[in-house]
Amino acid sequence: MSRPIPTTVYELLQASATDFADRPALTYIHELGADIGDQELSYAAFFAQLNRSARLMLDLAGAHKPVITLMLPNIPQSQCLLWAAASVGIANPINPLLNEEALASLMEKADTDLVIALGPVPGSDLWQKAVNAAQRLSKRPRCLSVLVQGGELFYDRLQQDYSGEVLPPELLPQSGDIAAYFHTGGTTGLPKLARQTHANQVAAACAYRARMAAGPEDVAMNGLPIFHVAGALVNSLGGLASGLRMLLPTLGGFRNPQVIRQHWRLVEHYGITLSGGIPTSVAAMLEVPVAGHDIGSLRFMLSGGAPVPAALCEKVKAVTGLELYQAYGMTECTGVIALPNLEHPAIPGSAGHVAVPVEVKIDGGEICVRGPTVFAGYLGQERPPLEDGWLRSGDLGRLDEEGNLFITGRVKDLIIRSGHNIDPALIENCLESHPAVSMVAAVGMPDEYAGELPVAFVQLRQGAVASADELQQFAFERIAERPACPKRVFLVEALPVTVVGKIFKQRLRELAAASVYRERVGGECPTLACEVTQDSDGGLWISLTGVPEGQREFCVACAETLGLRVRELVIAPACA
Numbered sequence: 001m002s003r004p005i006p007t008t009v010y011e012l013l014q015a016s017a018t019d020f021a022d023r024p025a026l027t028y029i030h031e032l033g034a035d036i037g038d039q040e041l042s043y044a045a046f047f048a049q050l051n052r053s054a055r056l057m058l059d060l061a062g063a064h065k066p067v068i069t070l071m072l073p074n075i076p077q078s079q080c081l082l083w084a085a086a087s088v089g090i091a092n093p094i095n096p097l098l099n100e101e102a103l104a105s106l107m108e109k110a111d112t113d114l115v116i117a118l119g120p121v122p123g124s125d126l127w128q129k130a131v132n133a134a135q136r137l138s139k140r141p142r143c144l145s146v147l148v149q150g151g152e153l154f155y156d157r158l159q160q161d162y163s164g165e166v167l168p169p170e171l172l173p174q175s176g177d178i179a180a181y182f183h184t185g186g187t188t189g190l191p192k193l194a195r196q197t198h199a200n201q202v203a204a205a206c207a208y209r210a211r212m213a214a215g216p217e218d219v220a221m222n223g224l225p226i227f228h229v230a231g232a233l234v235n236s237l238g239g240l241a242s243g244l245r246m247l248l249p250t251l252g253g254f255r256n257p258q259v260i261r262q263h264w265r266l267v268e269h270y271g272i273t274l275s276g277g278i279p280t281s282v283a284a285m286l287e288v289p290v291a292g293h294d295i296g297s298l299r300f301m302l303s304g305g306a307p308v309p310a311a312l313c314e315k316v317k318a319v320t321g322l323e324l325y326q327a328y329g330m331t332e333c334t335g336v337i338a339l340p341n342l343e344h345p346a347i348p349g350s351a352g353h354v355a356v357p358v359e360v361k362i363d364g365g366e367i368c369v370r371g372p373t374v375f376a377g378y379l380g381q382e383r384p385p386l387e388d389g390w391l392r393s394g395d396l397g398r399l400d401e402e403g404n405l406f407i408t409g410r411v412k413d414l415i416i417r418s419g420h421n422i423d424p425a426l427i428e429n430c431l432e433s434h435p436a437v438s439m440v441a442a443v444g445m446p447d448e449y450a451g452e453l454p455v456a457f458v459q460l461r462q463g464a465v466a467s468a469d470e471l472q473q474f475a476f477e478r479i480a481e482r483p484a485c486p487k488r489v490f491l492v493e494a495l496p497v498t499v500v501g502k503i504f505k506q507r508l509r510e511l512a513a514a515s516v517y518r519e520r521v522g523g524e525c526p527t528l529a530c531e532v533t534q535d536s537d538g539g540l541w542i543s544l545t546g547v548p549e550g551q552r553e554f555c556v557a558c559a560e561t562l563g564l565r566v567r568e569l570v571i572a573p574a575c576a
Helices: 009-019 043-061 076-088 100-110 126-135 155-161 198-211 229-242 257-261 263-270 279-286 310-320 424-431 468-476 505-521 552-561
Strands: 024-032 036-042 067-071 090-093 114-118 142-146 178-185 191-197 219-221 245-249 274-277 300-304 324-327 350-353 359-363 366-370 390-399 404-410 415-417 420-422 437-447 451-460 488-492 529-534 540-547 564-571
Touching: 009 043, 009 076, 009 198, 009 229, 024 043, 024 076, 036 043, 043 076, 043 114, 043 142, 043 155, 067 076, 067 100, 067 126, 076 090, 076 142, 076 155, 076 178, 076 229, 090 100, 100 126, 100 191, 114 126, 126 142, 142 155, 178 198, 178 229, 191 198, 198 229, 219 263, 229 245, 245 263, 257 263, 257 279, 274 279, 279 300, 279 310, 300 310, 310 324, 324 350, 359 390, 415 437, 415 451, 420 424, 424 437, 424 451, 424 468, 437 505, 451 468, 451 505, 468 488, 488 505, 505 529, 505 540, 505 552, 540 552, 552 564
Parallel strands: 024 245, 067 090, 067 114, 090 178, 114 142, 219 245, 219 274, 274 300, 300 324, 451 488, 540 564
Antiparallel strands: 024 036, 178 191, 350 404, 359 366, 366 390, 390 404, 415 420, 437 451, 529 540
């Protein structure tokens, strides 16, 4: 007799616990010294702890279908808690790096019933931020510490007192129920909570399993955070649905430089078959020599979260002999729009391949998505922002005849720094609150490592005085998202505007790109002049004049590493 197809997260994980009971589900790497120290949890043990966690949550929250806010790193306890929260309530994982005010705002918006956070560990103020934020909420929810005890409620001890048996039917969700809220930046700069159903999350996990051809023989590295859809839904839930062994590398994940430096060692030690990360992480991995490590277990590498330079694909191939595939998703699509097509080599420049059950069309140049991964709308809005089921992504792109998707630009002016979407309004609203500032425009400046870095162009009020350093510090002290703090402030007499009076951000992107390029080549080419122009597809072209004899290759290489295409290059005349 065939088993029913899972329709909820709980059913999906229960099926894995049945099929792969004694196989390793989660391996937490807690030590990266001369010896590698780890702890392992089998699928059966993971599912039992999920059930214990669910019962504990219900007791502490004191509500039916409670909203559970999680401020946790990607460790085994977090995996048990995240999916337990989705099974008996609504999981609300939020970025623990946000400041206290931003955390409290998201918690209140979600109507939080219980807060679960990493306990007090050296060098982190997360636990205290969680407690302080919880005290500001109307419900005054209780706080449960994880890994290290903080306060009277300690998860690691309390969960042991509960039953790990399968949950009774009356506690379990239906496919259309909301499983989680994931926060995402909006065009207004205010936080939005995207509501994802169980059907959404199951569809995303099954798409990962099918498109990655993932199974119980695979070992996957997951160094991404659980508040991000790629870390939680694509890598975690997709991996657990596949029966693979998931490696969780230290409290810091890929933010821990040691994890990046020892990546090839870990591949050999664990026989990793699936690895990758955002482009900056992959690039950093490649900076470390393979140094004789046996990496033959790797099937391919995967990147996404930001545009992947073609040069990075080529470098992965040169260093490892492997394909670097790309994936493309967004919070509102449960992390899945385009995934690798393993039947063909990776196509540099393609964000991935679109296949059923996801549909993509290009409308007016904009990528639109329809299918079971498309979310149920934002919390607080009566209807999802869909047109006949189609969600406008805000990205510009094209789709070839084989279903390969290419991103060519953005409808909105989001800045993407190492996979982190930054709304320019966060920066602009902050700096415009300074008494000396008249107008602000934030744009992305090309960067070899992060893809883009946020910078701000500031027009001061007439007669007012403020330095660029002062304004940068002003922003740093007030912007909750640290990656969104501007790396540079340019003071200008007047911001460029279009014929209808709107700030002409294209020109500012050109100026920012020219500025950073001149910095990169200035020492070698002090007399060089450059002009950057943005093409209709969003790409940046650079024209160079006064290039010193013998520096042609250097100047072109500097441009290419910044993602600038050379349109014209004029060699400086030789001295008579």
